[in-house]
Amino acid sequence: MKIGELARRTGCAVETIRFYEREELLPEPARSQANYRLYAEAHAQRLRFIRHCRALDMTLDEIRTLLDYHDHPRQPCDAVNGLIDDHLAHVEARLSQLQALREALVNLRSRCRGKADSGHCGILQELSQPLPAEESTGLVDSSHVPGPHRGG
Template sequence: MKIGELARRTGCQVETIRYYEREGLLPEPARSRGNYRLYGSAHVERLTFIRHCRALDMTLGEIRTLLMHRDHPERDCAEVDALIDAHIGHVENRLAQLESLRGALLELRARCRGDGGTQDCGILRELAQPADEEGGDAPPSAVEHIGGTHSH
Protein backbone atom coordinates (compact mmCIF):
# COMPACT_ATOMS: atom_id res chain seq x y z
CA MET A 1 0.00 0.00 0.00
CA LYS A 2 1.09 3.58 -0.61
CA ILE A 3 1.56 6.18 2.10
CA GLY A 4 -1.92 7.67 1.61
CA GLU A 5 -3.54 4.30 2.31
CA LEU A 6 -1.33 3.79 5.39
CA ALA A 7 -2.41 7.24 6.60
CA ARG A 8 -6.10 6.38 6.09
CA ARG A 9 -5.80 3.00 7.83
CA THR A 10 -4.05 4.41 10.87
CA GLY A 11 -5.59 7.88 11.09
CA CYS A 12 -2.15 9.42 10.86
CA GLN A 13 -1.07 12.37 8.71
CA VAL A 14 1.27 11.62 5.80
CA GLU A 15 3.77 14.19 7.11
CA THR A 16 3.77 12.48 10.50
CA ILE A 17 4.47 9.10 8.91
CA ARG A 18 7.45 10.60 7.07
CA TYR A 19 8.62 12.20 10.32
CA TYR A 20 8.47 8.86 12.15
CA GLU A 21 10.49 7.33 9.31
CA ARG A 22 13.14 10.06 9.60
CA GLU A 23 13.24 9.53 13.37
CA GLY A 24 13.81 5.80 12.88
CA LEU A 25 10.56 4.75 14.56
CA LEU A 26 9.18 3.28 11.34
CA PRO A 27 11.40 1.12 9.14
CA GLU A 28 12.15 2.28 5.62
CA PRO A 29 9.46 0.99 3.29
CA ALA A 30 10.16 -0.82 0.06
CA ARG A 31 9.95 1.26 -3.12
CA SER A 32 7.93 0.64 -6.26
CA ARG A 33 9.36 0.96 -9.76
CA GLY A 34 7.93 4.46 -9.77
CA ASN A 35 9.80 5.13 -6.49
CA TYR A 36 6.61 5.22 -4.38
CA ARG A 37 6.89 4.06 -0.79
CA LEU A 38 5.23 0.67 -0.34
CA TYR A 39 4.04 -0.24 3.13
CA GLY A 40 2.87 -3.54 4.54
CA SER A 41 0.91 -4.84 7.49
CA ALA A 42 4.00 -4.58 9.73
CA HIS A 43 4.02 -0.82 9.12
CA VAL A 44 0.32 -0.59 10.01
CA GLU A 45 0.92 -2.53 13.23
CA ARG A 46 3.99 -0.50 14.22
CA LEU A 47 2.35 2.84 13.41
CA THR A 48 -0.72 1.81 15.41
CA PHE A 49 1.58 1.04 18.35
CA ILE A 50 3.30 4.43 18.00
CA ARG A 51 -0.02 6.27 17.78
CA HIS A 52 -1.27 4.51 20.90
CA CYS A 53 1.88 5.58 22.74
CA ARG A 54 1.45 9.17 21.53
CA ALA A 55 -2.17 9.11 22.73
CA LEU A 56 -0.70 8.34 26.17
CA ASP A 57 1.53 11.42 25.73
CA MET A 58 4.75 9.46 25.58
CA THR A 59 7.84 11.13 24.18
CA LEU A 60 9.60 9.87 21.07
CA GLY A 61 12.42 8.66 23.32
CA GLU A 62 10.01 6.63 25.43
CA ILE A 63 8.40 5.22 22.30
CA ARG A 64 11.80 4.37 20.85
CA THR A 65 12.64 2.46 24.04
CA LEU A 66 9.32 0.59 24.03
CA LEU A 67 9.77 -0.31 20.36
CA MET A 68 13.26 -1.63 21.11
CA HIS A 69 11.80 -3.88 23.82
CA ARG A 70 9.00 -4.94 21.49
CA ASP A 71 11.53 -5.79 18.78
CA HIS A 72 13.60 -7.82 21.28
CA PRO A 73 11.08 -9.89 23.28
CA GLU A 74 13.88 -11.65 25.17
CA ARG A 75 14.65 -8.42 27.05
CA ASP A 76 13.58 -7.92 30.65
CA CYS A 77 10.04 -6.59 31.03
CA ALA A 78 11.06 -4.80 34.25
CA GLU A 79 12.63 -2.07 32.09
CA VAL A 80 9.24 -1.48 30.42
CA ASP A 81 7.58 -1.33 33.84
CA ALA A 82 10.16 1.22 35.01
CA LEU A 83 9.58 3.36 31.93
CA ILE A 84 5.83 3.37 32.53
CA ASP A 85 6.33 4.13 36.23
CA ALA A 86 8.52 7.10 35.30
CA HIS A 87 5.92 8.29 32.79
CA ILE A 88 3.22 8.05 35.47
CA GLY A 89 5.44 10.28 37.65
CA HIS A 90 5.68 12.85 34.84
CA VAL A 91 1.89 12.77 34.42
CA GLU A 92 1.38 13.25 38.17
CA ASN A 93 3.76 16.23 38.07
CA ARG A 94 1.86 17.78 35.19
CA LEU A 95 -1.45 17.20 36.96
CA ALA A 96 -0.12 19.10 39.98
CA GLN A 97 1.05 21.91 37.69
CA LEU A 98 -2.33 22.02 35.98
CA GLU A 99 -4.13 22.12 39.33
CA SER A 100 -1.91 25.02 40.36
CA LEU A 101 -2.65 26.74 37.04
CA ARG A 102 -6.37 26.20 37.62
CA GLY A 103 -6.09 27.87 41.02
CA ALA A 104 -4.21 30.81 39.54
CA LEU A 105 -6.83 31.21 36.82
CA LEU A 106 -9.66 31.04 39.36
CA GLU A 107 -7.90 33.69 41.41
CA LEU A 108 -7.52 35.82 38.30
CA ARG A 109 -11.16 35.29 37.34
CA ALA A 110 -12.26 36.45 40.80
CA ARG A 111 -10.75 39.87 40.07
CA CYS A 112 -13.59 40.77 37.68
CA ARG A 113 -17.38 40.74 38.07
CA GLY A 114 -17.97 40.80 34.31
CA ASP A 115 -19.98 44.00 34.29
CA GLY A 116 -18.89 47.42 33.08
CA GLY A 117 -16.28 48.42 30.55
CA THR A 118 -12.94 46.75 30.09
CA GLN A 119 -11.22 49.87 31.46
CA ASP A 120 -12.40 48.61 34.89
CA CYS A 121 -11.61 44.93 34.31
CA GLY A 122 -9.64 43.47 37.20
CA ILE A 123 -8.36 40.62 35.04
CA LEU A 124 -6.82 42.98 32.49
CA ARG A 125 -5.41 45.14 35.30
CA GLU A 126 -3.79 42.11 36.98
CA LEU A 127 -2.34 40.83 33.70
CA ALA A 128 -0.71 44.23 33.17
CA GLN A 129 1.13 44.10 36.53
CA PRO A 130 4.87 43.39 36.44
CA ALA A 131 5.88 39.95 37.67
CA ASP A 132 7.51 39.71 41.12
CA GLU A 133 11.20 39.09 40.41
CA GLU A 134 12.26 38.22 43.95
CA GLY A 135 10.86 34.68 44.02
CA GLY A 136 10.30 34.70 47.77
CA ASP A 137 7.86 32.56 49.72
CA ALA A 138 4.79 34.28 48.32
CA PRO A 139 2.74 32.18 45.92
CA PRO A 140 3.18 33.20 42.29
CA SER A 141 0.62 35.56 40.87
CA ALA A 142 -1.68 34.31 38.15
CA VAL A 143 0.42 36.19 35.62
CA GLU A 144 3.67 34.50 36.68
CA HIS A 145 2.08 31.12 36.89
CA ILE A 146 0.43 31.26 33.50
CA GLY A 147 3.69 32.27 31.86
CA GLY A 148 5.57 29.48 33.61
CA THR A 149 3.38 26.54 32.73
CA HIS A 150 3.21 26.77 28.96
CA SER A 151 6.86 25.89 28.43
CA HIS A 152 6.36 22.19 29.23
Protein backbone atom coordinates in the same frame (compact mmCIF):
# COMPACT_ATOMS: atom_id res chain seq x y z
CA MET B 1 0.27 -0.80 0.20
CA LYS B 2 1.10 2.80 -0.65
CA ILE B 3 1.40 5.55 1.95
CA GLY B 4 -2.16 6.81 1.35
CA GLU B 5 -3.58 3.38 2.09
CA LEU B 6 -1.42 3.08 5.22
CA ALA B 7 -2.69 6.48 6.32
CA ARG B 8 -6.33 5.46 5.78
CA ARG B 9 -5.91 2.11 7.54
CA THR B 10 -4.23 3.60 10.60
CA GLY B 11 -5.90 7.02 10.79
CA CYS B 12 -2.52 8.69 10.60
CA ALA B 13 -1.68 11.63 8.34
CA VAL B 14 0.73 11.00 5.47
CA GLU B 15 3.10 13.71 6.73
CA THR B 16 3.12 12.12 10.18
CA ILE B 17 4.05 8.77 8.66
CA ARG B 18 6.93 10.44 6.82
CA PHE B 19 7.96 12.17 10.06
CA TYR B 20 8.08 8.83 11.90
CA GLU B 21 10.21 7.44 9.08
CA ARG B 22 12.65 10.36 9.35
CA GLU B 23 12.77 9.83 13.12
CA GLU B 24 13.51 6.15 12.42
CA LEU B 25 10.51 4.97 14.41
CA LEU B 26 9.12 3.33 11.29
CA PRO B 27 11.49 1.29 9.16
CA GLU B 28 12.05 2.52 5.65
CA PRO B 29 9.58 0.84 3.32
CA ALA B 30 10.42 -0.94 0.11
CA ARG B 31 10.09 1.08 -3.09
CA SER B 32 8.22 0.23 -6.26
CA GLN B 33 9.81 0.58 -9.67
CA ALA B 34 8.04 3.94 -9.88
CA ASN B 35 9.72 4.84 -6.54
CA TYR B 36 6.48 4.74 -4.51
CA ARG B 37 6.80 3.68 -0.88
CA LEU B 38 5.40 0.19 -0.40
CA TYR B 39 4.33 -0.63 3.13
CA ALA B 40 3.64 -4.02 4.66
CA GLU B 41 1.24 -5.02 7.42
CA ALA B 42 4.19 -4.82 9.84
CA HIS B 43 4.38 -1.07 9.14
CA ALA B 44 0.69 -0.68 9.98
CA GLN B 45 1.12 -2.62 13.24
CA ARG B 46 4.17 -0.58 14.22
CA LEU B 47 2.38 2.66 13.36
CA ARG B 48 -0.56 1.60 15.56
CA PHE B 49 1.91 0.95 18.40
CA ILE B 50 3.48 4.40 17.93
CA ARG B 51 0.09 6.11 17.76
CA HIS B 52 -1.03 4.35 20.94
CA CYS B 53 2.11 5.61 22.69
CA ARG B 54 1.52 9.14 21.39
CA ALA B 55 -2.08 8.98 22.63
CA LEU B 56 -0.54 8.35 26.06
CA ASP B 57 1.58 11.51 25.55
CA MET B 58 4.86 9.64 25.37
CA THR B 59 7.89 11.36 23.94
CA LEU B 60 9.66 10.09 20.85
CA ASP B 61 12.55 8.94 23.04
CA GLU B 62 10.17 6.97 25.25
CA ILE B 63 8.62 5.42 22.16
CA ARG B 64 12.08 4.52 20.80
CA THR B 65 12.86 2.75 24.05
CA LEU B 66 9.57 0.85 24.04
CA LEU B 67 10.03 -0.12 20.39
CA ASP B 68 13.49 -1.45 21.21
CA TYR B 69 11.98 -3.70 23.88
CA HIS B 70 9.17 -4.66 21.53
CA ASP B 71 11.66 -5.52 18.79
CA HIS B 72 13.92 -7.51 21.16
CA PRO B 73 11.46 -9.58 23.19
CA ARG B 74 14.08 -11.50 25.17
CA GLN B 75 15.02 -8.42 27.19
CA PRO B 76 13.64 -8.23 30.75
CA CYS B 77 10.65 -5.92 30.95
CA ASP B 78 11.52 -4.26 34.27
CA ALA B 79 12.91 -1.29 32.32
CA VAL B 80 9.57 -1.01 30.52
CA ASN B 81 7.86 -0.84 33.92
CA GLY B 82 10.36 1.81 34.99
CA LEU B 83 9.69 3.87 31.88
CA ILE B 84 5.94 3.75 32.52
CA ASP B 85 6.49 4.60 36.20
CA ASP B 86 8.59 7.62 35.18
CA HIS B 87 5.98 8.69 32.65
CA LEU B 88 3.24 8.33 35.24
CA ALA B 89 5.24 10.51 37.65
CA HIS B 90 5.53 13.13 34.91
CA VAL B 91 1.77 12.98 34.32
CA GLU B 92 1.15 13.39 38.06
CA ALA B 93 3.43 16.44 38.12
CA ARG B 94 1.61 17.93 35.13
CA LEU B 95 -1.73 17.32 36.82
CA SER B 96 -0.48 19.26 39.84
CA GLN B 97 0.71 22.07 37.58
CA LEU B 98 -2.61 22.15 35.77
CA GLN B 99 -4.52 22.24 39.05
CA ALA B 100 -2.37 25.18 40.18
CA LEU B 101 -3.03 26.87 36.83
CA ARG B 102 -6.76 26.28 37.22
CA GLU B 103 -6.73 27.81 40.70
CA ALA B 104 -4.77 30.82 39.43
CA LEU B 105 -7.24 31.34 36.58
CA VAL B 106 -10.27 30.99 38.89
CA ASN B 107 -8.68 33.53 41.24
CA LEU B 108 -7.94 35.86 38.32
CA ARG B 109 -11.47 35.51 36.97
CA SER B 110 -12.93 36.41 40.36
CA ARG B 111 -11.26 39.83 40.16
CA CYS B 112 -13.70 41.13 37.57
CA ARG B 113 -17.48 40.97 37.29
CA GLY B 114 -17.57 42.52 33.82
CA LYS B 115 -19.55 45.57 34.92
CA ALA B 116 -16.79 48.20 34.57
CA ASP B 117 -14.90 49.48 31.56
CA SER B 118 -11.62 47.75 30.73
CA GLY B 119 -9.67 50.63 32.31
CA HIS B 120 -11.00 49.39 35.66
CA CYS B 121 -10.92 45.66 34.91
CA GLY B 122 -9.57 43.69 37.87
CA ILE B 123 -8.19 40.98 35.60
CA LEU B 124 -6.18 43.46 33.53
CA GLN B 125 -4.98 45.23 36.67
CA GLU B 126 -3.86 41.93 38.22
CA LEU B 127 -2.05 40.88 35.04
CA SER B 128 -0.12 44.16 35.18
CA GLN B 129 1.31 43.31 38.60
CA PRO B 130 4.78 41.71 38.90
CA LEU B 131 4.92 37.98 39.44
CA PRO B 132 6.08 36.88 42.93
CA ALA B 133 9.43 35.72 41.50
CA GLU B 134 9.97 39.15 39.91
CA GLU B 135 9.39 40.90 43.21
CA SER B 136 11.95 38.83 45.12
CA THR B 137 14.67 38.29 42.50
CA GLY B 138 13.96 40.64 39.65
CA LEU B 139 13.70 37.59 37.39
CA VAL B 140 10.65 35.95 35.91
CA ASP B 141 10.16 32.29 36.78
CA SER B 142 8.34 30.53 33.97
CA SER B 143 8.29 27.15 35.72
CA HIS B 144 4.66 27.74 36.70
CA VAL B 145 3.59 27.33 33.08
CA PRO B 146 2.25 23.81 32.64
CA GLY B 147 2.38 21.83 29.49
CA PRO B 148 4.40 19.29 27.56
CA HIS B 149 7.82 20.88 28.00
CA ARG B 150 9.71 17.63 27.91
CA GLY B 151 12.23 16.80 25.25
CA GLY B 152 11.58 14.44 22.38
